[in-house]
Amino acid sequence: MKLSPDGILFVGDLGEADIKVVKAINSLSLPIAVILGNHDRGKDKTGELLQTQINLLKDKHCGWSLMEWSVSGISVVGARPCSAGGGFHLSEEVRAVYGEITLEESVNRIVIAAEKAPRDLPLIILAHSGPTGLGSEASSPCGRDWKPPALDWGDKDLALAIDKIRKKRIPDVVIFGHMHHNLKRGGGYRCTYKQDIWGTSYLNAACVPRKTKGSKGESLFHLSWIEFNNGLLTNAYHRWYRSDASVAYEETLFNRHADKKDARC
Numbered sequence: 001m002k003l004s005p006d007g008i009l010f011v012g013d014l015g016e017a018d019i020k021v022v023k024a025i026n027s028l029s030l031p032i033a034v035i036l037g038n039h040d041r042g043k044d045k046t047g048e049l050l051q052t053q054i055n056l057l058k059d060k061h062c063g064w065s066l067m068e069w070s071v072s073g074i075s076v077v078g079a080r081p082c083s084a085g086g087g088f089h090l091s092e093e094v095r096a097v098y099g100e101i102t103l104e105e106s107v108n109r110i111v112i113a114a115e116k117a118p119r120d121l122p123l124i125i126l127a128h129s130g131p132t133g134l135g136s137e138a139s140s141p142c143g144r145d146w147k148p149p150a151l152d153w154g155d156k157d158l159a160l161a162i163d164k165i166r167k168k169r170i171p172d173v174v175i176f177g178h179m180h181h182n183l184k185r186g187g188g189y190r191c192t193y194k195q196d197i198w199g200t201s202y203l204n205a206a207c208v209p210r211k212t213k214g215s216k217g218e219s220l221f222h223l224s225w226i227e228f229n230n231g232l233l234t235n236a237y238h239r240w241y242r243s244d245a246s247v248a249y250e251e252t253l254f255n256r257h258a259d260k261k262d263a264r265c
Contacts (some may be wrong), residue, residue: 002245005030007071010081011177011205012037013127017049022056030067031069032060033076035180037128038084038091047096050082054097062126064098064109064115075117076255077160079127080106085142085178087132087151103157110161114166117149121244122172122228123165130176131159138183139190141204142176146184153179162200170198172233173226177206193236193253201254214240214248232256 012035015021025032034057042049054061059068060077069076082094082102086104091195095101102108109127117123130142132154138145144155158174165171176219181190181204192204205224214220220240227235236254252258 003241005225007031007033007069007074009076009126009175010034010122010204011126011175012125013039013206015039015059017053019049019052019056022053023194025248026056026058026060031071033062033067033069033126034060035063035078035079035128036061036081038082041082041091041093043093045092045096047093050093051097054075064106064113066113066127072118073121073231073253074124075121076126077113078111078154079110079125079158079176081128082153082160083129083178084243085125085129085155086144087156103160106157107164109262110158111164112163114171119169120231122231123169125158125162125171125174126175127155127158129153129155129158129178130174130202130204132156133159134194135191138185139188141191141194141202142179143190145179145186145190146214148185166198166200169188172201172228173236174225175203175205175224175226177204179204180206180208182208192238195254201236203236203253207238212240214242218242218248220248 046169063076063081067076075193132152134141135141138150138151144151146154165212193200207222212220222240225237225239236249240249
């Protein structure tokens with residue numbers, strides 16, 4: 001890969017249970033962590049398509065677990081897989097694969113995974129939907145924008161887990177997707193980055209579509225990009241890359257020295 005990142009995080013909704021996409025991701029040689037989204041669960045009710053994807057990804061899928069990968073200096077914990085936001089709900093496919101997991105059990109699984117992570121490394125929580133508590137406007141990071149009334153559509157179990165984890169350590173970054181950057185009602189853009197009073201950053205990476213055309217007609221591809229230095233988050237961006245890996249556009253979400261926060265809010 002021309003960009004040469006240390007690792008790649010996938011926030012889910014890879015396709016409608018598209019096995020070809022999963023195989024393509026699985027073939028990448030870079031360290032990868034994947035959390036599957038609600039569109040990845042399949043609609044077969046049996047969970048067979050979901051289980052097939054999990055089997056293919058093997059240890060690359062980090063739902064409800066501590067990711068074991070070769071990126072030095074960072075720990076990744078996965079939240080509840082296949083979330084559709086809106087508090088707490090398990091689809092038939094998720095129940096078929098994982099069983100009847102209660103809200104409390106989901107919280108405990110995330111917390112236990114985080115407790116296994118080394119304390120001296122930055123902790124990233126990878127989720128499909130972000131947590132509740134980031135705002136109830138349509139433009140909030142997890143705000144419902146497709147029908148009125150606007151409300152907080154985040155995951156309750158993730159918010160509760162973060163609160164419990166915080167009693168022992170502060171998660172550095174929570175990365176998620178699900179809620180698209182372009183708002184469906186009223187136009188405009190979603191707030192895609194926030195930092196809470198404890199210093200945890202929340203990054204919504206769901207730029208849809210990821211492929212677009214630039215002002216000169218060139219093909220562009222969106223990636224969210226974060227950087228750590230000496231155990232601290234130093235930079236967070238939305239970037240649109242050309243096919244030669246050069247940056248066409250860049251939106252700075254966070255810079256530790258400039259202290260810029262709450263982009264697009």
